[in-house]
Amino acid sequence: MTVAGKPLSAQADPIETAKSARPNRGSLALQDLGSGLSKHWLWRAMAMQDIVLRYRGSVLGPLWLTLSAAIMIAAMGLIYSQLFNIDPIRYVPFLAVGLLTWQFISSVITDGCEVFMSVQHAIQQVRLPYTVHVFRSVFRNLLILGHNAVLIPIAFLVMGHGIGWEALMAIPGLLLLCLNGIWISLLLGMVSARFRDIPPIVAALLQVVFFATPVFWPVENLGRFRHLGEMNPLFAAIDIVRAPLLGEPTAPHSWLIVGIMTTGGLVMTAGFFSRFRSRIAYWV
Incomplete structure (x- = not known):
């Protein structure tokens, strides 16, 4: 039997043709990422607008963040330098860098839980790459870190702590933190869009992890258990930024731990995003 001069068996199945022409999940995820990166002007403007709107009507605006961080560094520097019996000249710079880096990491994590739920109306009404909202969240916290980072040279200057050329190694460390973010x-x-219990659980865990991670206390205080503290991924993330700024060597495995965490996280998230990207709009 023939159709249009061709055997019926040779005719292409329209359903199969449509399926083969449809992009697969991995391709759609890559398109989303590429489109999100190309719209850098958009998520940068949105991140800056987030900060402006958060402090609309405030006299000091974002300076409140810097002021509160300065008060915390000064208060903790006075108290904990005595508790840990550490010279304030060494401890205050250590605390300033560690605390500001921790605030960046914890803010990226907590904001990441809300990255889609906080813009659910935009997701349902405007066709934008999902990664735009992710880049917006990370860049917003990077702006806040940059704003607060003015306290680091002030702390170094007040304590008489110099900064050497090795401080430049903090730049690739910060870039790795952004990539992880x-x-x-x-x-x-x-995950939070699908399971709404995740954000409060993450927030509660971060409070516990803050005290269990060498953020404001030196890892040397663990004594013979020091290696356990150095294996903490969050300590490693802080260490690759803090140690270069302080002119000290990083812990033996910090770069390796962050590298493994970055590679493994990107691979896992790529598979998860490819699989569930199409459901985000329904989850929010």
């Missing part, structure tokens, strides 16, 4: 925000954003 992207996959963490994307992964937690999807």
